[in-house]
Amino acid sequence: LAKTTQPISMDSYEGQEVNITCSHNNIATNDYITWYQQFPSQGPRFIIQGYKTKVTNEVASLFIPADRKSSTLSLPRVSLSDTAVYYCLVGFRIWNSNSGYALNFGKGTSLLVTP
């Protein structure tokens, strides 16, 4: 499984845009990049997934450069409820399946949002 590196922690004020960058230098051709959010005492929750360029949904944007060796999760105008741990994952499709992945979560980035 590809190894990912992301900052251990970040701080932000409410209303600011937060960008969390993840490096994955040994990403393979078939690997997708996925970000998850985890609150205390809960399992991680899917935020966004991409393969290349830019992906945007109602929660966040994901920027992936052409070499795919890094990715940046962008959270617009964060609120206190965005305080959580954010994981960057790189994984492969199992047996060319459309739904199977074996993902290495790593340690994540602990984001603290304050008023």
Next chain:
Amino acid sequence: DAGITQSPRHKVTETGTPVTLRCHQTENHRYMYWYRQDPGHGLRLIHYSYGVKDTDKGEVSDGYSVSRSKTEDFLLTLESATSSQTSVYFCAISRETHGYTFGSGTRLTVV
């Protein structure tokens, strides 16, 4: 929780005893996973399954075994629990459009 139930939610057991954690899903997903989460280590993959009786090892599989005799159930067994296996265990399924969906976790304490 998207139809994923983990049991028990909490368990305290003694060193050397066998322990089985259960993950039950109601949505007929083919792929299921067991992770453990520890401070300073994040989430680490223990085992995963890609179908009934089809399983494979993850990053930290030593000391654990799994079984999947039915699509809906994925069992994680600690044959002889050790204190190093004190952790929070998460079960997950994967779906094409939303990656993994996790259960609520099982907090296991080995004393």
